[in-house]
Amino acid sequence: TIYVPKNTRIVINMNGHTIDRGLGDNNEWDGEVIYVDENARLIINGGKSGDPAVKAGTQPGDIKMGKITGGNSDNGAGGIHVMDDAKVTLNGVHVDGNKADDDDGAGIALYDGATLIMNGGSISDNRNNSFNACYGAGVYVYESTAIFEGVTFRNNQNTYNPMLGTVLYADEDSVVTMNNCKVVDNGTYNETIGNKGSISLIVIEGDSSVEIKNTEFTGNGYASSNHSSYYVNTLIDVENTSHFLIDNCTFKHNSAAYMLYVWGEDFEVVNTRFLDNPANVFYGNAENSSTFTNCEFNNNSGNQWKGYYSFNFVSRNSKVKFVNCSFGNSTYNDRSRATFEDDSKFPASLFGEGSLAM
Numbered sequence: 001t002i003y004v005p006k007n008t009r010i011v012i013n014m015n016g017h018t019i020d021r022g023l024g025d026n027n028e029w030d031g032e033v034i035y036v037d038e039n040a041r042l043i044i045n046g047g048k049s050g051d052p053a054v055k056a057g058t059q060p061g062d063i064k065m066g067k068i069t070g071g072n073s074d075n076g077a078g079g080i081h082v083m084d085d086a087k088v089t090l091n092g093v094h095v096d097g098n099k100a101d102d103d104d105g106a107g108i109a110l111y112d113g114a115t116l117i118m119n120g121g122s123i124s125d126n127r128n129n130s131f132n133a134c135y136g137a138g139v140y141v142y143e144s145t146a147i148f149e150g151v152t153f154r155n156n157q158n159t160y161n162p163m164l165g166t167v168l169y170a171d172e173d174s175v176v177t178m179n180n181c182k183v184v185d186n187g188t189y190n191e192t193i194g195n196k197g198s199i200s201l202i203v204i205e206g207d208s209s210v211e212i213k214n215t216e217f218t219g220n221g222y223a224s225s226n227h228s229s230y231y232v233n234t235l236i237d238v239e240n241t242s243h244f245l246i247d248n249c250t251f252k253h254n255s256a257a258y259m260l261y262v263w264g265e266d267f268e269v270v271n272t273r274f275l276d277n278p279a280n281v282f283y284g285n286a287e288n289s290s291t292f293t294n295c296e297f298n299n300n301s302g303n304q305w306k307g308y309y310s311f312n313f314v315s316r317n318s319k320v321k322f323v324n325c326s327f328g329n330s331t332y333n334d335r336s337r338a339t340f341e342d343d344s345k346f347p348a349s350l351f352g353e354g355s356l357a358m
Contacts, residue, residue, distance in 0.1 A: 004042050022070045025099065030072065030075065033068050033069070044068075044091065077109035082144075106127055124154040131161065162199045169203045170205070171206040175209045176210045180213075184218050205240045216250045217249065217252070221279070232257075233256060239263045256279040259300075269292045272292075274296065275296065281300050290320050296328070298328030
C-alpha cells in the first residue's frame, strides 16, 4: 500500500501510468492501493504532468490517463482509503478494478470530514465481495464531502448479494455533488459470471445533501423476467436528507423497479428527461414542497415490475407537484396526491382511464 502520512502534502504525477496493487480476488493478503491518513493533502495527476486539460477534467483522446487498480481490502476501500479531514484531488485518474471484502466502498471510501475532488477519469469495474450488509462498490462517503466533475461511473457491482449504493452511498451529513457525469451499466445482473444486481445504485441518507446536475443515467440494471432474481430495484434512493436536487439530467434505457425512490423527504427535479426506461419513474412519500419542474416523461413502461406496479408514477401518501411537465404516454396512479400546473401538456389518459378530460 502507498501510505500518505498524516499532516503531509504530496503530489503524484502518474504521466499515464498504472499503479497496480496486484491483489485481484486474492484474499490471502489485504490492502488498498493508497491509504491517506488524517489531515493529509494528496493530489494525483493522471495524465501528462501539468497538462491543463487533465486538471480541468476535459479528457481529449490523445491524453492517456493514469489508473489505480488491483486493491482488495477488508478494512475500507480497495482503491483509495481517505481518513479524517484529509483532502484528495484526482485529475484525470481512473479508479478501476478494485475490491472490498466485508467493508464499504471498493473504489474509494471517505471518512469523518474527508474531502474528495475528482476531475475527469472514472470509477469503474469495482466490486464489493462482501457476504454481509456493506455499502458501495464505487464510492462510500461518511460525514465527508465528494465533488465529481466529468466522471464516468461504469459497471460497478456487488458479487454475492444485492447492495445499497452500488455506485455511491452518502451517509451521515455528507455533501455530494455530481456534475457532467455519466452513470452507465452499473448493477447489471449477469448470471454467467455470478454477479448480482443491486437494491439501489445511489443512496442518500443521514441528513446528507446531494446535487446531481447535467448527468446521464444510461443502461443501468437488467430487466429480469424473474422477480426473485436480484436486479436494480432503485436507481436513486433518498431518505432522511437535508437537500436533494436533480437538475438537467437524462434517464434513458434503465431497468429498475423505480428510478427515483423518495421517502419522507422534500426534493426537487428540474429540466430533466425520463425517456424509454423499462422502469417506473417515481415511488415515494414526500412533502408538499416536492416538485418536478419542466420535466419530460415518455415511454417509461414500468414492465420490469409488470403485474406488481405497471404505472409510470407510483406514490403512497405523497403530495407531489408537477409544473410545466410533458407526460407523453405516461400515467399516474394516485390522482389525489398530485398537483398539476399548466395542464395543456397533459394527455387525456394521464391516470390510465382512457377518457378523462383535464
